[in-house]
Amino acid sequence: MTAQTDVAVQMAIELRGIDKRFGAVHANKNIDLKVEKGTIHGIVGENGAGKSTLMSIIYGFYEADKGEILIDEKVTKISDSKVAIASGIGMVHQHFMLIQNFTALENVILGAESGMMLNVSMEKARKELTRLASEYGLDVPLDVPVEQLSVGMQQRIEILKALYRGARILILDEPTGVLTPQEAEHLFKVLAALKEQGNTVIIITHKLQEIMAVTDNVSIMRRGEMVGHVKTAETNREQLAELMVGRKVLLRVNKTEAKPAGTLLKVNNLSWTDSAGVLRLDNVNFNVRAGEIVGIAGVSGNGQSELLELLSGIKNIQHGSIEVSGKTLDENHQLTPSEVRDIGVAHIPEDRHKMGLVNSFAADEAFILGYHRNDVYNAKLLMDQAAIKNDCAEKMEKWDVRPQDPKLKTANFSGGNQQKLVIAREMEQSPDVLLVGQPTRGVDIGAIESIHNRIIEMRDAGKAVLLVSVELEEIMSLADRILVMFDGKIVGEVPTDVANEQILGLMMANIVPDEVKALQKEAHS
């Protein structure tokens, strides 16, 4: 990996022995990193590997306990973000740092105003942004509150903010997590244009595909340590995954052909309007058969959450009907979430923190949520604490939830183990219909593998599985059929063997490609 060319390679950033602790957590251990000028450098690692902490140190958001930072080969003490900005570092955070009710223009000048009066700053910024927009393909409406803009647009504003402050080194934290494939494609073009102009780009991500597609060099982090630096051209996804996790990982899910039987879940003309009068679900129809996984793809916020909440009884049906386990539910026949559970529907919610768990509960308390009325957990008068604890311990062992301590507070488990706890709780009730929302959001690669295998096992045991995910790769590797949602409607259905990122990406933007149209015609005739 050492560049032994005749031309001396210039380093944009060099880290020497960076070390950072948060209380008992050793987030960064003696990190060394060299980022060449004019390259795109990827940093990969699982959640909690310390990537974001490291970048926050470079950006001056935290101060390292030990170590040196060199910018353009000069030792620089970055005590706060101001120094970082002045040194030419710009950062696009995973959660955008935008003021939602400000316009793009106001957001860009915030902190980089050219004087006391706003109108002067605004005019100057407007000129400069127009120039940057045409140079890098970063067109955004300047005078609309950013809350009205798409996520892709908001990200462009973040990049513009950095460039307007004169950034020559741009750090992007998980930049594609919320983008459609087409938006991501455009982002990569912007990054290529930036590199073309001699800028340096650092991308933090856990998506190996992206790393392979856009970067020149990759550094891999694991548990706070830098475990490898490689040239992208000389590596592959399997090797990177192994470095990240520390063992071999199966990236593709092994599964056999589905053997679907009778329909277990049928949704007819389901529509739903929220309290603001916005139509969130628009005449949705589909069915799920026993022994198959139906995937719902789409950019988040296009009605998937509402669909899951209607199916699980959390929201009330307003229009249309749901046939499940021999019952027909409609606006006059509603069931509560616990009644839905009783007829054999389990729900792994999209957001484990908001809906799946109570963070301040002990693991065994969280483990019986929703099933706490079951006889096994109750003695005559009080809850049977011993039974609860033993059952939880047993299931933790079976599902490999670590640490195996039923009395540990839920919040103290890693994301992957919290998710395993929720999945174990729901799957152990052996439901007929399993509703799964974002099963691997914020979950490490190692845990993803086992969660995916569990979902396949449920399918092979003859359950009907509905899988909602924004990760196309996940949908494509697990689902037998894929439905794509846009703006509350099902845009179309694609069999998995036909699906690819291109097709699904177009459908997620409400464009149905010809080959899918042809398939649908065939199915109807």
Place this chain on the structure above:
Amino acid sequence: MDLFNNIILILDATLRVSTPLIFAALAGMFSERSGVVNIALEGKILASAFAGAAAAYITNSPWMGLLAGVFVSVMFAMLHGFATVTHRGDQVVSGMAINILAAGLTASLGNFWFHQGGNTPNLVDSLNGIDARFEPIVFPFAKALEDVPVIGGLYSELLSGHFLLVYLALLAVPASWFLLFRTRFGLRLRAVGENPTAVDTAGISVVRMRYMALIICGVLAGLAGVYLSVAVTAQFLPNMSAGKGYMALAALIFGKWRPRGALLACLMFGVLQAIADRSQGAMIGAFEIPVQFIEALPYILTVVLLGGFIGTAVAPKAVGKPYVKERE
């Protein structure tokens, strides 16, 4: 003509009653726009009213009273800032504590220093040579025009003859608007109340912005208090703020955290109060409307209007949340 005169008198009273509300609502606006909930307005008004009256009496100068009142109010604002910005304490708890502190401290210090049951001595006392009350400002020719129909009422009665602080309150509204929406400081202030993390990453100190907002808040709330004691009553009376800080908060929400909206809400409260004051003993047919009902009217209307008629007011997003740098 009688109706016209009545209306002029009510509007005249409206200005007088609204002034402390306007100061306090603007004070709350700066604080809340920066993300600091300020139910301590009440306490600041009371404390500055006391400090203002006490200092004016001792120095025999309303201007020293003004300085002292504003200074004490700013100190209380700093106390609020120290608890909630520096030490990230709960803003409501700190605000409530300041209110209780102000109520107790003013009464007991007043009693200790002046021995008049918590009151301060009257600021106009020719026997002892005390004249430390603000004088109303009479516009040129106001006296001469007094008896001219319509113009006399509008000019001499309504516009002329108020305390300096009344005019200052009316000027403070456009000035606040300009500061908030047309300057760099205002942009940063609004940003810090919406998304402090974004402000921090833009290289601006969240703590500094919030303290600056609290200083402005303290100055404005101080003016409200000084107006009550040194201008209107010419004396401090225990609990003389009488809920004005809370009314101002309601006006702020009514006005959706914008200067013009807050001004209109304060004027509306003022009008209601003025009408109530003038309607005592009013009859409906043979039935006399109880004074208590009329006095309660502004508050009842506040609840009703807040409850149903103003639509959703969107508060600054980060209001009430102490800013803590998060880690991954």
